[in-house]
Every structure is written in C-alpha cells, then in structure tokens.
Amino acid sequence: MIDRRTFSKAVGLGAPTALAVSGSLGAPAAAAAAAAAPEPAGSTHTGFPVLKQVDAGVLNVGYAEAGPAHGPVVILLHGWPYDIHSYVDVAPLLAARGYRVIVPYLRGHGSTRFRSDRTVRNAQQSAVALDIVALMDALRIERAVLAGFDWGSRTADIIAALWPERVKALVSVGGYLVTNLAAQQKPLAPKAEYAWWYQYYFATERGRLAMEDATDRTQLCRLVWQTVSPTWHFDDATFARTAAAFDNPDYPAIVIHNYRWRLGLADGERQYDQYERQLQARPVITVPTVTLDAELDPFTAPGDGAAYRDRFTGPYQHHTLAGIGHNLPQEAPGAFARAVLTADRL
Known part of the structure; x- marks a missing residue:
C-alpha cells in the first residue's frame, strides 16, 4: 500500500502538480500542501500511434491503444465536450509502465458508430456504462483499472458499483x-x-439546433473549455484535434439526450430500468479507489471530497489538484497517471 505522503515518489513519475492531500484510507480529511513542480505548459503528444475499431454490443467502437498487448489493462474514459485526446499524454506514461492502455470514443464521439440505424440514440448513464462492459467483453478483458473524468467518471463509477x-x-x-x-x-x-x-x-429547441449546427457547436464547446478550465491555455490545434470528434453524425442526439435525461426531460429505455433502479439507491463502491478533485473546476463539490466519501468503502485515497480545471487528465497528465498507478497498488 502506498502511503499518501509518498504519493509522487512511490510511483516514480517525478514531481506532480501541487496537491492538497486528504482522506486516505478512511483517515480524517486534513488538507496538506505538497511541494511539487508544475506540469508541462502544454501537451507533448498530438495523437495516438494506434487507432482501432471493434464491434461491441450496439456499437462499433473506435479506440486508441498503447502499451504491451499482454500488460495489465487500464481503460481511460473521456468526458464532454472532450474526446480521447484528453489522455494523449497520460497514455504514453502508463504504457511506459507496462500497461495496456485502451482509450475509447464514447457513443456519439469520433469514430464510434451505432451498428444499426434503428438503435435509439440514448445516452442515459447505464447505457453508456454497458457500452464499456461490452467493449471489455469484445476485447476479452476480464478486469481492468478504470479511470475517467466527467462522463467518464460517471461511467467508471457505475461499472465499479454494479x-x-x-x-x-x-x-x-x-x-x-x-x-x-x-x-x-x-x-x-x-x-x-x-x-x-x-x-x-440543451433543454430548449434552440440548444438542440445549436448542437446540430457545426459552427455553433464548435463555438459552444470551445466556450465550455475556456470557462471550466480557466488556467489551461490550450492552442487552436489542441482544440481542433478534439473538435473533430464532434462531427460524428450522432453527436448532437447523444449530447442532447444525455443532459435532457438527467433533468427528467427525456425518457430512457425500459431495458435499462433494472440498472437505473439500482443506481438510484446510490450503491457504494468497494473497489480500491483514488478520487481527484480539480481546484478550479466549477463542478468540484466543496468540502475536499467529504460530500461523497461515504460512497467508497474499499481502500481509498483522495487528492485535490491546485490550479487545475475540469479537463484534469489533459491539464495535469502526470498527476492523473500517478493516480492510476496508486489506485492499482492500494
């Protein structure tokens, strides 16, 4: 078990972004400043060397892969409005440690496509989680470390819970x-x-039309990047690489349904009712877990992880990254990679 006070040294990835560390393995939450060097100012990678496609459940999933084919598997899950490039610097770090790294495009993103035109373009939470279970089945992956942010965190949490x-x-x-x-x-x-x-x-007709218009969609997504990651000074090329994933023909429908479903403004599908009933009971997560909060993310709950601490009952660490916004893995790839290595050793 890695002690929280040696978080950065134990995994051998060098100095992390400044961390406020608290709540390890059931200990009382007590923030502590950690001396650290900053992350690199920008991405050092612009793409993935290997992109693949595989039929998995209702989807043909596009995904990046890095690292040895027979290494322990880590699956990295992106959020909205992002894509697999959120992990363009994380994946090589983990591959260098011997992991087989899988980074899939979620439904409606990038090269992931529905296998049938008749499939409902549904983005309720359990449907997205089952996509990843189906991907694991298709790739014959029995167990993996799951790591994500935004939609990706939700998806990983659901799989860990159910x-x-x-x-x-x-x-x-x-x-x-x-x-x-x-x-x-x-x-x-x-x-x-x-x-x-x-x-x-997105609950309005105007919002739906904006997502269907390529110019409005791009401008809206870029505005979200700027407002939720206020200190991340990404360049045009970085945004453009991700924005290409928004041209998926199902992207508008998937995004609109996801947010409307959350507010109770769009129906899910009956085939997922059993999973949603379980999730509404707020099931605990028992697997070894590292939670990360981004200090400058407007969606980060107050209380340094206290709001959700009781939902994790297994080995556990929590870290807050100072000066980092919502797109944590792309803003602080070293710290994110260290969290993966730490979780795998808890």
Missing part, C-alpha cells in the same frame, strides 16, 4: 458522479446552477 468483479481499481475525477434523478429535480446554489448553463440550454 459490476465490481470487472474493476481492479478506480480513478474518479469529481468523486461519486452517479446521477441521482430525484436530486436532479432540486435546485442547487445559484453559483452551481450558473456553471451548468449549457445543460439548461
């Missing part, structure tokens, strides 16, 4: 992000509601 036998360890940015539909009907503090402006925009 199918823990498939998850060796978990890294979840933002903690426990399983959507509670009842709670979604209650107002948040005004500042928190303000951060979710696009969710309410």
Whole structure:
C-alpha cells in the first residue's frame, strides 16, 4: 500500500502538480500542501500511434491503444465536450509502465458508430456504462483499472458499483458522479446552477439546433473549455484535434439526450430500468479507489471530497489538484497517471 505522503515518489513519475492531500484510507480529511513542480505548459503528444475499431454490443467502437498487448489493462474514459485526446499524454506514461492502455470514443464521439440505424440514440448513464462492459467483453478483458473524468467518471463509477468483479481499481475525477434523478429535480446554489448553463440550454429547441449546427457547436464547446478550465491555455490545434470528434453524425442526439435525461426531460429505455433502479439507491463502491478533485473546476463539490466519501468503502485515497480545471487528465497528465498507478497498488 502506498502511503499518501509518498504519493509522487512511490510511483516514480517525478514531481506532480501541487496537491492538497486528504482522506486516505478512511483517515480524517486534513488538507496538506505538497511541494511539487508544475506540469508541462502544454501537451507533448498530438495523437495516438494506434487507432482501432471493434464491434461491441450496439456499437462499433473506435479506440486508441498503447502499451504491451499482454500488460495489465487500464481503460481511460473521456468526458464532454472532450474526446480521447484528453489522455494523449497520460497514455504514453502508463504504457511506459507496462500497461495496456485502451482509450475509447464514447457513443456519439469520433469514430464510434451505432451498428444499426434503428438503435435509439440514448445516452442515459447505464447505457453508456454497458457500452464499456461490452467493449471489455469484445476485447476479452476480464478486469481492468478504470479511470475517467466527467462522463467518464460517471461511467467508471457505475461499472465499479454494479459490476465490481470487472474493476481492479478506480480513478474518479469529481468523486461519486452517479446521477441521482430525484436530486436532479432540486435546485442547487445559484453559483452551481450558473456553471451548468449549457445543460439548461440543451433543454430548449434552440440548444438542440445549436448542437446540430457545426459552427455553433464548435463555438459552444470551445466556450465550455475556456470557462471550466480557466488556467489551461490550450492552442487552436489542441482544440481542433478534439473538435473533430464532434462531427460524428450522432453527436448532437447523444449530447442532447444525455443532459435532457438527467433533468427528467427525456425518457430512457425500459431495458435499462433494472440498472437505473439500482443506481438510484446510490450503491457504494468497494473497489480500491483514488478520487481527484480539480481546484478550479466549477463542478468540484466543496468540502475536499467529504460530500461523497461515504460512497467508497474499499481502500481509498483522495487528492485535490491546485490550479487545475475540469479537463484534469489533459491539464495535469502526470498527476492523473500517478493516480492510476496508486489506485492499482492500494
């Protein structure tokens, strides 16, 4: 077991982004400053050397792969409005440590396509999670370390909660992000509601039309990048590489359905009801877990992880990354990679 005080040294990846460390393995939350060097100012990689496609469930999934074919598997899951390039610097770090790294495009993104035109373009949380289980089955992966942020955190959390036998360890940015539909009907503090402006925009016809228009969609997504990662000074080329994934023909429908479903404004499918009933009970996660909070992410809950600590009952560490925004793995790839290695050793 890696002690939280030697978090960066134990995994041998050099100095991390400054961390406030707390709540390790059930200890009381007590933030402590960690002396550290900053992350590199920009990405050192621009793409993935290997991109593949595989039929998995209702999808033909596009994914990047790095590292040895027979290494222990880590699956990295992106969020919105992002794509696999959020892990363009994380993947080589983990591959160099001997991991087989799988980075899939979620449904509606990049080269991932529905196998049938008749399949409902549904983005409710359990459907997206089952996509990743189907991908693991298609690639004959019994267990993997799952790590994600935003939609990716939610997806990884759900798999760890409902199918823990498939998850060796978990890294979840933002903690426990399983959507509670009842709670979604209650107002948040005004500042928190303000951060979710696009969710309410997508509930309107104007929002749907904006997502269907390539220019409006690109401008909206770039604005989200700028507002939720206020200190990340990405260049045009970095954004363009990810924005290409938004040209997927199912992207508008998937994004709109995801946010409308969360607010109770769009129906899910009956075939997922059994999973949603389990998720509404807020099941605990028992697998070894590292949770990460980004200090400057407007969606980071106050309390340094206290709001969701009781949902993780296995070996556990929590870290807050100072000066980092929402796209944590791309803003702080070294710290994210260290979290994966730490979770796998808990």
